Amino acid sequence: MIKCENLQKRVPMAGTELEILKGITLEIKSGESVAIIGASGSGKSTLLGLLAGLDEATAGSVAINGTDIGALDEDDRARFRGQHIGFVFQSFQLLPALTALENVMLPLELQGQNSVEEQARHYLQRVGLAARTGHYPLQLSGGEQQRVALARAFASKPAILFADEPTGNLDTTTGEHIIDLLFELNREEGTTLVLVTHDQALAERCQRRLRLDGGALVGE
Amino acid sequence: MTATKMLARDWRGGELGVLVMALVLAVGVVSGISAFTTRLQNALEQESHRFLAADLVVTGGRELPADWLLAAERSGLQQALTLQFPSMVYAGDDAMALASVKAVSDAYPLRGEMTYSQAPFGTVLAADTGPGRGEVWLDSRLFALLDVAVGDEVTIGEASFIAVAAARTEPDQGSSFYGYGPRVVMHYSDIPATGVVQPGSRVEYRQLYAGETAAVASFREWLDPRLQEGQRAVTVEEGQPGIGSALDRAESFLLLAGSLAVVLAGVAVALAARRFSERHHDYVAIIKSLGATSGAVNRLYGSSLLLLGAIATLLGCLVGWGIQALFFSLFAEQLPVQPGPSGIRPYAIGAVTSLTCLFCFAWPPLRRLGHASPLRVLRRDLPMENRRAFFDYVLGLLAVTLLMWWYSQDWKLTLAVLAGLGLTVGLGFCLALTLLRGGRLVGMSAGSIWRLALAGLQRRGNANALQVVIFAMAIMMLLVLLLVRTSLIDEWQAQLPEDAPNHFMINIGPENVQAIEQLLRVEDITSEPFYPMIRGRIMSVKGEELPSTDDVQEGRRQREINFTWSDTLPNENRLLAGEWWAPGSDEPLVSLEEEFAERMGLEVGDEVGFLVGSQPLEARVASIRQLQWQSMRPNFFLVFPPRLLADFPATFMTSFHLDEADKGFLNRFIRSFPTVTVIEMDVVVEQIRTIIYQVSAAINLVLVVILAAGGLVLVAGVQASVDARVHESAILRALGAQRRLILGGLLIEFATLGLFAGLLATMAAEVSVFILQTLVMEMDYSPTPWLWPVGVFSGALVIGALGVFSCLRVVSTPPVRVLREL
Known part of the structure; x- marks a missing residue:
């Protein structure tokens, strides 16, 4: 499903180069759930960005379902993301000018699908927000916003879902509800799940855990 | 997602307000001023045609x-x-x-x-x-x-x-x-x-x-x-060269005002689009992470912009129509003639301005959105896409130049404004960076408000330099307009003061001069000096006989002409070349009026031959003078030293001011001095004054509109940096900073920017005005010392106040809400 080899990321900083990822090689199978854990600054988010095709690696390769996404240009990567990848972010990343329903419809519209509203409503109902479709993000609580984000992520039926600290901005109880919902949906949809987290409890629920330290993979 | 949908959503989100307003104002001001000037020119031209009947x-x-x-x-x-x-x-x-x-x-x-x-x-x-x-x-x-x-x-x-x-x-x-x-x-x-x-x-x-x-x-x-x-x-x-040149200058001024409106509008649109683009960076990052390609993003924003442009152009034309209608309703009663229709051109100019603003100012920052990195969804600290910014500035400059030229059809005027703008931008960046750095050094030892403010200035060095330049551009243009307006109106008023002579007396016999002088004194009527008038004929130039035909109206021919003599340079005359003779001189000299000398091909030192009565007279050109033909004072093409003409028979002339109520004096005067000719010019003087009054009123109104446009640029410029400042202030507020510290810091920060901008603007305005007055308006340039304190301190005051006002919500809203909104 996801295969990355000798993945490196270096960025220029104050005259020298900062090495963020020092050659990561890993493989994630279809339907698997994997947690990437590590201390702040260990390179977790950078790795996630590269695996999801949001960023370009300095060296090495990432292949998803056999497609080398490093070889694609940004537009092709965007199309690829639209077709195969879903996201859940720590800061929700809902568009403030759109209602909950419109936010969920957005990726479907971008895929050029028809009758997207029905589908979007279905997923909002699935996360328990059927009554709040017309609300704007600012009118929703953090937990509700993350549920909209979940609905948005699953509505486009992605093969892989990337989640970046999905509970990082939520209190424990709300966080647990979100995690339950995330794994439930994941099971129903048969999605491959890759998440980055500090949250040990969350990491424990994944089938596999990858630990990063100083930009290198130090164990499973 | 369609563009209409996005626009509707953005409108609800309040993101589009400033951009739409800038565009509407751009179109409105440009088409409004253009329609107004077109109609006013028609009216003034009609008015001036009365002088020809x-x-x-x-x-x-x-x-x-x-x-x-x-x-x-x-x-x-x-x-x-x-x-x-x-x-x-x-x-x-x-x-x-x-x-x-x-x-x-x-x-x-x-x-x-x-x-x-x-x-x-x-x-x-x-x-x-x-x-x-x-x-x-x-x-x-x-x-x-x-x-x-x-x-x-x-x-x-x-x-x-x-x-x-x-x-x-x-x-x-x-x-x-x-x-x-x-x-x-x-x-x-x-x-x-x-x-x-x-x-x-x-x-x-x-x-x-x-x-x-x-x-x-x-x-x-x-x-x-x-x-x-x-x-x-x-x-x-x-x-009527006098009226003609007054109209030409008024037209130049109005075109200048319109051109400045074009530039100001362009800058306001660019600023608003930039802010819109910055606020949409995250938005684009999200939809790109969800699969939107840069082509799709460009199409989305491109079509949104076109749609927005169409709506704003229509609204702008309406506003423009409203502006000119308001102007005419304000002083329609003072207009002696009905202003004609403006035609479609002003609105076409507005529409082209709108298109140009959209393409050259609004599109470049929006186009960059297409290149925004989707990685921003993970890392908001990523720098915004800024490639080709230099190219965008060049494009903007080119667009402004072409628009101004097209609008004014006057490359000298365009050049004058561009020179000022160029100076502002060039010097601006150097000066702003240097001064802002200097500010840091001074500020480090100052109290905490100062440290806060100056550290803020320093941290955003580049952004602040840009902001200083934009403020300076707006202030410069307003100063230029203010200066040109003031010097125009001053000059006009100086030409025809309230008590300008409005009656002439000619054919005064030498024996009557004393008696008339005394009569005028008794009646308390102030007059110009009495000038002798001798009629003669110009016969030869530089030893060459002139043709005697009467058919040639212009140019070199023998002609009857009135001379005078004087020991001193007459009032309101200015020496352009040569020297005035010593009092009591009996040398064969003559002083010529500038245009007369040009027409006859004469320069200082040339010989001219005259026939006075039946006596020939040779004289050398001693000097060349410039006259104020509109001054309503006795003016002469030729002036000789008194002793040279002493033996020739002369009559005298003078001019004086008489109020309407005192006209009865003329009846008494004619009975006492029946041979003297009195010429009443009071109606003509009043006509000229009316025209000048109307043009001045129009110019003041236009100045007010441009001030509003300049104000919008300043607001847009302040707005551009408000997000970051409000964010920081909210954090400070959360940390317990008092209202006084935050507002004081912001005031110092913005006032410092305004101070630098004012300084730059004043320098650039002087250069611009110099070029405008000497090249375009053909007026005399004189430096304006009062401009410096006014420019510098009003810059600091206005921008300081605007900045604090824009950020006021940070002290009136709980910090959590501020932070959440951003």
């Missing part, structure tokens, strides 16, 4: 071809005829006087009106036509000279007429009064009966035409090749 006048010493009148009739032009000639007028048994007779047809005047009074020097009344057949109007003083009253009979040549009224003014009487006597107005068809106009008589025939501007212009084109020697076609610009 027509739109086009053809003059000639012999009867002009009648088929011209037919051709004009076919072009749909109105026509009138006049004929002027000197003639003796007789009354009773032995009374007679030399008069300047003007015969006018029924249609005269085509523009403006004649005035008369029922009694000599009586209440002035307006008339659409001159006297009827068999009737004449006599100059007020002719009643005294001929000892007749209204209703009495006078004789001109072989015909008798009834004097039915006193002639007061004609719109085209101008100032060509030398050598003519008092006015008699009669009907054109009575000329043959008098028998005084014979071939070879000294007469001036005139054909007057008026009609639609285009029809007049095409008739003029048809006419020009048909004009023969001694025939001349004149329009208002050629006929």
